Amino acid sequence: MNIVVCVKYVPDAQAERTFNASDSTTDRVNVDGLLSELDEYAVEEALKIVEAGEGEVTVLTIGPDEASDAIKKALQMGADKGVHVIDDAIHGSDALATSLLLAKAIEKIGVPDLIVTGMSSTDGIMGVVPTMLAERLGLPAVTFASELTVGSGTVSARRDGDVASQTIEAALPALVSVTDQINEPRYPSFKGIMAAKKKAVETWTLADLGVSADEVGLDAAWTKVTSFEARPPRAKGTIVKDEGDGGAKLAGFLAERKFI
Amino acid sequence: MAEVLVLVDHVDGALRKTTTELLTIARRLGEPSAVFIGSGFDAAKEGLAAYGAEKVYRIDADLSGFLVVPQAEALAAVAAQASPAAVLVASSPEGKEIAARLAVKLGSGLITDAVDVQSDGAGGVSTTQTVFAGSYTVKATVTKGTPVIAVKPNSAAPEAVAGAAAEVTVPFEPSALAQSAKIVSAKPKEKTGRPELTEAAIVVSGGRGTGGDFSKVEAFADSLGAAVGASRAAVDAGWYPHSHQVGQTGKQVSPQLYVACGISGAIQHRAGMQTSKTIVAVNKDEEAPIFELVDFGVVGDLFAVLPQATDAVAAAKA
Ligand SMILES: Cc1cc2nc3c(=O)[nH]c(=O)nc-3n(C[C@H](O)[C@H](O)[C@H](O)COP(=O)(O)OP(=O)(O)OC[C@H]3O[C@@H](n4cnc5c(N)ncnc54)[C@H](O)[C@@H]3O)c2cc1C
Numbered sequence: 001m002n003i004v005v006c007v008k009y010v011p012d013a014q015a016e017r018t019f020n021a022s023d024s025t026t027d028r029v030n031v032d033g034l035l036s037e038l039d040e041y042a043v044e045e046a047l048k049i050v051e052a053g054e055g056e057v058t059v060l061t062i063g064p065d066e067a068s069d070a071i072k073k074a075l076q077m078g079a080d081k082g083v084h085v086i087d088d089a090i091h092g093s094d095a096l097a098t099s100l101l102l103a104k105a106i107e108k109i110g111v112p113d114l115i116v117t118g119m120s121s122t123d124g125i126m127g128v129v130p131t132m133l134a135e136r137l138g139l140p141a142v143t144f145a146s147e148l149t150v151g152s153g154t155v156s157a158r159r160d161g162d163v164a165s166q167t168i169e170a171a172l173p174a175l176v177s178v179t180d181q182i183n184e185p186r187y188p189s190f191k192g193i194m195a196a197k198k199k200a201v202e203t204w205t206l207a208d209l210g211v212s213a214d215e216v217g218l219d220a221a222w223t224k225v226t227s228f229e230a231r232p233p234r235a236k237g238t239i240v241k242d243e244g245d246g247g248a249k250l251a252g253f254l255a256e257r258k259f260i
Numbered sequence: 261m262a263e264v265l266v267l268v269d270h271v272d273g274a275l276r277k278t279t280t281e282l283l284t285i286a287r288r289l290g291e292p293s294a295v296f297i298g299s300g301f302d303a304a305k306e307g308l309a310a311y312g313a314e315k316v317y318r319i320d321a322d323l324s325g326f327l328v329v330p331q332a333e334a335l336a337a338v339a340a341q342a343s344p345a346a347v348l349v350a351s352s353p354e355g356k357e358i359a360a361r362l363a364v365k366l367g368s369g370l371i372t373d374a375v376d377v378q379s380d381g382a383g384g385v386s387t388t389q390t391v392f393a394g395s396y397t398v399k400a401t402v403t404k405g406t407p408v409i410a411v412k413p414n415s416a417a418p419e420a421v422a423g424a425a426a427e428v429t430v431p432f433e434p435s436a437l438a439q440s441a442k443i444v445s446a447k448p449k450e451k452t453g454r455p456e457l458t459e460a461a462i463v464v465s466g467g468r469g470t471g472g473d474f475s476k477v478e479a480f481a482d483s484l485g486a487a488v489g490a491s492r493a494a495v496d497a498g499w500y501p502h503s504h505q506v507g508q509t510g511k512q513v514s515p516q517l518y519v520a521c522g523i524s525g526a527i528q529h530r531a532g533m534q535t536s537k538t539i540v541a542v543n544k545d546e547e548a549p550i551f552e553l554v555d556f557g558v559v560g561d562l563f564a565v566l567p568q569a570t571d572a573v574a575a576a577k578a
């Protein structure tokens with residue numbers, strides 16, 4: 001079974017994330033970045049499936065130079081090879097453009113039996129790219145999987161919803177997005193780190209995908225950020241030490257604010 | 261005036277509050293038209309009329325065994341017929357997926373997690389999002405196609421206004437692809453009798469500090485008529501169901517009041533609650549980062565503070 005895992009390089013959530021003042025896009029250069037933590041679950045799940053059978057795991061990312069770190073981490077975890085789509089014209093792409101590029105890249109790789117993605121990125125957190133990708137490729141999508149079983153020709157997943165826990169089934173080839181409930185991602189081993197150095201990473205430009213520069217990027221985006229503004233820090237609240245009356249004081253605050 | 265489509269969020273015809281919020285927002289942008297998919301139309305119609313739906317597109321197909329693809333196809337069919345000024349859906353995981361597919365089908369821009377939507381005065385829409393765990397406010401607009409906007413719950417106060425709710429039946433057959441992912445079984449969750457987490461006006465959450473005993477958190481929540489949430493640490497420990505997790509990989513809530521009990525306030529937790537109007541915390545560590553966010557905080561043991569607060573609330577209400 002061959003699997004493509006889509007991984008995103010994101011600014012570290014622990015750092016001061018911000019925007020580029022010139023064009024209102026996310027600052028992906030001056031803020032330390034890393035493989036989106038939620039995509040580690042996708043890599044781990046793909047590795048487990050291949051390890052239990054056979055086949056290859058290819059990791060695919062779209063992003064600037066630094067995004068090669070995301071591929072490297074996935075290769076260190078055990079993925080077999082990487083594809084990095086990189087082109088200055090991609091800067092400022094929105095979800096529609098990103099899904100278009102992912103679809104083109106996957107068609108060039110060759111549509112695999114399974115595409116695995118994270119449930120959402122940790123920066124844009126839209127959680128829509130996987131669905132858009134499936135729509136563009138005309139594949140069934142099983143999203144938010146918290147448990148996955150791959151059989152011959154089918155994939156079955158558990159999805160925990162608000163009202164029910166469902167079992168969902170689809171025929172392969174299919175796309176699956178996984179939650180952070182599905183597994184415990186491995187840390188790269190020393191052996192994995194050494195082995196990753198020899199693994200092949202292809203870099204593709206828009207021309208390689210047959211996409212023209214005016215179809216993607218900031219100017220072609222379907223959406224436009226018109227302004228961004230740092231939110232004022234919340235005004236410092238009242239903090240009391242419980243001296244046997246903390247609960248009563250809490251209730252007093254709620255009464256004052258008309259919650260009771 | 262151009263129509264604005266609102267995908268009705270409902271359970272067998274019982275409208276979710278988000279639907280009335282979306283209809284209220286739609287009225288700012290044009291003429292609200294509701295799109296109702298599934299069973300229970302008769303139960304829903306009155307509520308849709310009461311919140312200003314001038315038209316109601318009705319798709320009777322039973323799509324309950326499938327994921328969202330058929331709903332996206334049905335909504336696209338209505339959009340093709342109505343040429344709307346915008347399409348509004350609830351920014352739930354399911355709503356966002358429908359919106360995602362619709363945006364690709366229509367070749368339209370998509371904005372998710374909007375906390376406000378206004379007319380831009382030029383026939384388009386201007387949205388507001390709160391991003392990077394609440395540290396920035398972003399205004400955006402859709403520049404291509406029919407704006408598809410996924411709006412977070414609690415983003416507008418529903419306004420009751422009578423609408424004609426003229427019924428338009430839309431014939432619909434899901435494609436083969438739409439039927440390719442099937443729900444083969446479903447195990448219903450136990451009902452708690454408490455409000456739904458994302459819609460609740462008040463949420464009381466417990467974390468690792470509960471040590472696994474949520475009884476004091478639940479009792480306090482019940483005294484306030486609140487929903488109960490949990491941190492991931494509490495969920496991962498198996499103390500509370502995942503469907504109650506608040507945060508980046510759980511629910512994003514934006515209630516009038518959020519009470520964090522025994523929760524440190526990690527960035528991933530904040531991502532799910534930082535836009536709450538009023539924030540209160542009970543934590544025994546005065547250095548806990550959650551206190552940076554609060555309007556009111558009690559440094560103390562939740563097992564002492566919460567029962568006293570619960571009694572005081574009960575006394576105040578009696
Ligand atoms: C704060 C913020 C708000 C935004 N709001 C909008 C908006 O409203 N509308 C809009 O169109 N765009 C928006 N964008 C831009 C959007 O985030 C990016 O265009 C991105 O490519 C897609 O969305 P996401 O990061 O939310 O991905 P999600 O849909 O959350 O991603 C889910 C999964 O898709 C895969 N994936 C996503 N991106 C890549 C990639 N570059 N390479 C490989 N795999 C990937 C990964 O497996 C990931 O786990 C926003 C960006 C930011 C930072």
Ligand SMILES: Cc1cc2nc3c(=O)[nH]c(=O)nc-3n(C[C@H](O)[C@H](O)[C@H](O)COP(=O)(O)OP(=O)(O)OC[C@H]3O[C@@H](n4cnc5c(N)ncnc54)[C@H](O)[C@@H]3O)c2cc1C
Pocket residue numbers: 037038180466467468469470490491492493494505506507508509510511521522523524525526527528529532542543544545548560561562563
């Ligand atoms: C990719 C990713 C996604 C994540 N998604 C989420 C998410 O969606 N939601 C989420 O919540 N977390 C999420 N996390 C985890 C997050 O980073 C934190 O680990 C988690 O929020 C910690 O939960 P906590 O505050 O309950 O526990 P802790 O951080 O251990 O805090 C417990 C707090 O309880 C206090 N306490 C202890 N005993 C008492 C007592 N008797 N009375 C009062 N106070 C007491 C302590 O002082 C402490 O501040 C995610 C992490 C990652 C990496």
